[in-house]
Structure formats: structure tokens, C-alpha cells
Amino acid sequence: MSEIIRLTTPLKDEDIVKLKVGDNVLISGVIYTARDAAHKRMIEALEKGEPLPFDVKGQIIYYVGPSPARPGRSIGAAGPTTSYRMNPYAPKLIALGLKGMIGKGKMSDEVKEYCQKYKAIYFGAVGGAGALLAERIKSAEVIAYEDLGPEAVRKLVVEDFPAIVVYDTHGGDLEEMGKLQYRE
Amino acid sequence: MRVVDVSEITEAVAKLCIDANYNLPEDVYEALKRALDEEKSPVGKSVLKMIIENADLAREGVAPICQDCGLGVVFIEIGQDVHLVGGSLKEAIFEGVRRGYREGYLRKSTCHPFTRANVGDNTPPVIHYDIVPGDKIRIVVAPKGGGSENMSMVTMLKPADGLQGVIETVVKRVDEAGGNPCPPIIVGVGVGGTFERSAFLAKKALLRHVGKPNPDMELAKIEKIMLERINKLGIGPMGWGGTVTALAVHFEMEPVHIASLPVAININCHAARHKEIVI
Structure with missing residues (x-):
């Protein structure tokens, strides 16, 4: 397995282009959460010429809808949700300067192309590891669309959040590569 | 009374x-540990380690x-x-x-x-x-989580498609699903009765202890064939490549209408949560 690479947000192009499919990374800094419903509202805001709840430039969006925090904790279980549902929205945000998405599963060829064209990374996190990933989230604050409950946009501060590069800026695709290697 | x-x-x-939601059933936990031994991909192994560690943290009450x-x-x-x-x-x-x-x-x-x-x-x-x-x-x-439920399906095959048709449908579905349903998965397959009966059988199949074969030897053999085919797909834990894509295939079968061969595939993520009580 490859060496572990530490990344701090906001991400810069020079850090991103070095990343290759299968690289294990530990992400620290601020990241933002959004799922289907929040993405829909963000894209509608853009279409109306309204500002987004946060500036996406250089940022990472984590596709997650956490469970409620238990007393004394900043967040509940917080593993990734399936990313393909964000296919219709992700390219628009990447074009605006979004540098990373964290989720699970495949995304579209369009997203893959946008990762190359605009230099962005699609990271994978381990789905169903909600308790373990929550331990790497130091704080969580709802910053928009509170009425969406678990789907509200949250600003998270993470420390050594473990992820793997699924789509890099060179057209690589971890799912395809992995499958080729182990398919009989 | x-x-x-x-x-x-x-x-x-x-x-x-x-x-x-907090206590992963023992049978699933044991199946994950066996998977960790069997998995050939280093990335797959690291995923399985995290999944097992996560189950321990949830049991301690950190989060679901x-x-x-x-x-x-x-x-x-x-x-x-x-x-x-x-x-x-x-x-x-x-x-x-x-x-x-x-x-x-x-x-x-x-x-x-x-x-x-x-x-x-x-x-x-x-x-x-x-x-x-x-x-x-x-x-x-x-x-039941949405990610794996979204990868499930019911389809009406032709009687001529036969057992081979069912096997191919199941393997193809799992292949298309890739990493979406959080592999290693448990695959519930239901063939029987009508459209909704097959779906019910597939769902019920997921309640069985992981890897416990169907008591009917013929059906157990089919489960084994499907599991071997699925684990040759290379999808692996989280779809990042590997040799353990499914922990088990559970197949339930009942008679069908003479015109029909309904087949339902209900996919469960590795967090196969089910608990029971008798009052």
C-alpha cells in the first residue's frame, strides 16, 4: 500500500496534481457536508444568481447526512453516502473551484472528466464506518438549510480524516483499476 | 389464550x-473477521479492518x-x-x-x-x-439502509431462462452495483410466487445467519455457485478492488406461476443489522 499523504484544506492545485488513484490520504481542516437536497438548493441558488452558503473555491464537500450527536459529542455517526446521486450537481461546483468530494461508489464519466479538466479529486471513505469516521470530526456546525435536518449543510473541522483517491486529475479510476486487478 | x-x-x-443500530450481530462480525483473513487486496484488508474497528466503537456507544x-x-x-x-x-x-x-x-x-x-x-x-x-x-x-436497498431489484424472467438465467441476473446486478452498496455485501435472492412474494423472500433471506447455508442441499449448492461467481468479480471491499465482494448469498425459493420466473435481489451492506426478541 502507498504511503499516507497528509492534506490540509483549502486544497491547492499543486497538492492535488501529485495525487494518484489508490493514494491513502489523511485530511485535516475545514470541510463541508452536503447531500442530494442541499445540492439541489445550492444549484437553484446559483441559477438565481444568489450566493452559495460557503465559497466552494479550494474546498471539499463530504457527502454525508450524520446521525444526531449523542450528549457530549460533536456529531453522530458520519460515514459517506453513495455519491452517484450527486452526479447532476458536482460538475457545476467543480467548475466553480470545488477541489474535492468525499463519498462512496462510482460517479459519472462527466465528473471524472471534470476532475481532470478543473483539477479536482474524488475521494472515497469507508461506507458504514460511521462511528470510526465520527471520531475524526472535531466540530460540526450547521451553516445552512437547517430545515433539511440530517441533510443540512454543516461546516466540519476534521483531523486526520482517512480517505483514498478514487478519481485523480489524470483520469485514473480506483474502482476500474481494482476490479481489473482482482477479476478472474 | x-x-x-x-x-x-x-x-x-x-x-x-x-x-x-449499535450492536452488529455476532454472525456478521465473525463473517467480517473471516473476510479479513481471506481478502487478498491490501486496500481491501485495510477497509475490513476499519469496518471491524467501527463495529467495536459502535458497541461502546460512540455512535451508531x-x-x-x-x-x-x-x-x-x-x-x-x-x-x-x-x-x-x-x-x-x-x-x-x-x-x-x-x-x-x-x-x-x-x-x-x-x-x-x-x-x-x-x-x-x-x-x-x-x-x-x-x-x-x-x-x-x-x-435497512438506502445505499444497498437502491441497488436491489425485482425482474420477471422467462421460464426458459431457468436457473442459469437467475444466476446470471444476480451476478450482473452485483457487478453493476460495484462499490455503491458498501461491499462486502450479503445478497438475498428470492424466487417464488408473484412479483412481491419474490421481493419478500429476498428480504427474508437477509435475516438468516450470515453464511448459514439453506437447509435444502440443492439451494445451498446454488448459493455457493452464486457466491463464487460474485467473489470473482474483483469488486472487493468498498469497490476498491479485492476478492471478497460478498460475505454470503442467501437463496429462498418457492413455487411460481406456470407463466413466470420472478427473481428478486435484495442487497445488504456489510452493516447487516437485525435483532430479534420473543415475547
Whole structure:
């Protein structure tokens, strides 16, 4: 397995282009959460010429809808949700300067192309590891669309959040590569 | 005739919702440990280690196993010698779900299909009732996550497609699903009766202890064939490549209509949560 690479947000192009499919990374800094419903509202805001709840430039969006925090904790279980549902929205945000998405599963060829064209990374996190990933989230604050409950946009501060590069800026695709290697 | 107050049902359902979401069943935990031994991909191994560690943290009460605490699927078998008193059984189950999801800090995931407005208390659950001999009540709560449910399907094959058609359909579906349903998965396959009966059989197949073969030797053989085919796909843990894509295939079969060969595939993520109680 490859060496572990530490990344701090906001991400810069020079850090991103070095990343290759299968690289294990530990992400620290601020990241933002959004799922289907929040993405829909963000894209509608853009279409109306309204500002987004946060500036996406250089940022990472984590596709997650956490469970409620238990007393004394900043967040509940917080593993990734399936990313393909964000296919219709992700390219628009990447074009605006979004540098990373964290989720699970495949995304579209369009997203893959946008990762190359605009230099962005699609990271994978381990789905169903909600308790373990929550331990790497130091704080969580709802910053928009509170009425969406678990789907509200949250600003998270993470420390050594473990992820793997699924789509890099060179057209690589971890799912395809992995499958080729182990398919009989 | 045994009299049971429905408040007992509420209490049991609430407890089961919490138990299922924090305590991964032992059979699933053991299957994951076996998978860690068997997996050839280093990335796959590291994923499995994290999944096992996560189950330990959830059991300690850090947070539920997964943020998707599921839609509450409730199987209730009521002995025909039981007389239920104290109110509506259905409402008692609903209240159990409400209470369990609130008190257990579980995510409420039911919403309006189009406005997507969250219902707020994770109702309605999906309830499967059965009347059985005896004076006991058996309740199984199996919270089901959206990611793996989205990769499930029912299709109506032609009788001429036969067993081979069923096997190919199952393998193709798992291949298309890739990493989406959080592999290593458990695949429930149902063939029998009508459209909805097959889906029910596939769902019920997921409740079986992981890897416990169907008692019917013929069906157990089919399960083995399907599992081997699936684990040769190379999808691996989380779809990042590997030799363990499924922990088990559970196949349930019943007679069908002479015109039909319905097949249902219900996929469960590795967080295969189900807990039961007998009252």
C-alpha cells in the first residue's frame, strides 16, 4: 500500500496534481457536508444568481447526512453516502473551484472528466464506518438549510480524516483499476 | 389464550431499533473477521479492518454503526393464541420506532417522495405480519439502509431462462452495483410466487445467519455457485478492488406461476443489522 499523504484544506492545485488513484490520504481542516437536497438548493441558488452558503473555491464537500450527536459529542455517526446521486450537481461546483468530494461508489464519466479538466479529486471513505469516521470530526456546525435536518449543510473541522483517491486529475479510476486487478 | 398488552410491543421495538443500530450481530462480525483473513487486496484488508474497528466503537456507544440508521423493517410473528390488548398493534409498533430512533440518537430517514421533506420520526416502518401457531410473539427489527436497498431489484424472467438465467441476473446486478452498496455485501435472492412474494423472500433471506447455508442441499449448492461467481468479480471491499465482494448469498425459493420466473435481489451492506426478541 502507498504511503499516507497528509492534506490540509483549502486544497491547492499543486497538492492535488501529485495525487494518484489508490493514494491513502489523511485530511485535516475545514470541510463541508452536503447531500442530494442541499445540492439541489445550492444549484437553484446559483441559477438565481444568489450566493452559495460557503465559497466552494479550494474546498471539499463530504457527502454525508450524520446521525444526531449523542450528549457530549460533536456529531453522530458520519460515514459517506453513495455519491452517484450527486452526479447532476458536482460538475457545476467543480467548475466553480470545488477541489474535492468525499463519498462512496462510482460517479459519472462527466465528473471524472471534470476532475481532470478543473483539477479536482474524488475521494472515497469507508461506507458504514460511521462511528470510526465520527471520531475524526472535531466540530460540526450547521451553516445552512437547517430545515433539511440530517441533510443540512454543516461546516466540519476534521483531523486526520482517512480517505483514498478514487478519481485523480489524470483520469485514473480506483474502482476500474481494482476490479481489473482482482477479476478472474 | 394469552393476553399481551401492546405497550410491551412498543417497548420491544424501541429496544430492538437501538440494539440493531449499535450492536452488529455476532454472525456478521465473525463473517467480517473471516473476510479479513481471506481478502487478498491490501486496500481491501485495510477497509475490513476499519469496518471491524467501527463495529467495536459502535458497541461502546460512540455512535451508531452507520449514519444511515435505516428505514425500520419489522417482522412480527404473532401466535394465534395471543390476544393483544391496550390499543392498536400497528400504532404500538410505530410508537416503538419513534421512541427507539429518538432515544437512541438514530438518524430519521423517512421523507416525502417528491418534496423530500423529512417525516421527522422515522415512521412509517415497513411491517410484515404473520400469524403462527402458539402463544408467543416474535419480533425482528432489521433497519435497512438506502445505499444497498437502491441497488436491489425485482425482474420477471422467462421460464426458459431457468436457473442459469437467475444466476446470471444476480451476478450482473452485483457487478453493476460495484462499490455503491458498501461491499462486502450479503445478497438475498428470492424466487417464488408473484412479483412481491419474490421481493419478500429476498428480504427474508437477509435475516438468516450470515453464511448459514439453506437447509435444502440443492439451494445451498446454488448459493455457493452464486457466491463464487460474485467473489470473482474483483469488486472487493468498498469497490476498491479485492476478492471478497460478498460475505454470503442467501437463496429462498418457492413455487411460481406456470407463466413466470420472478427473481428478486435484495442487497445488504456489510452493516447487516437485525435483532430479534420473543415475547
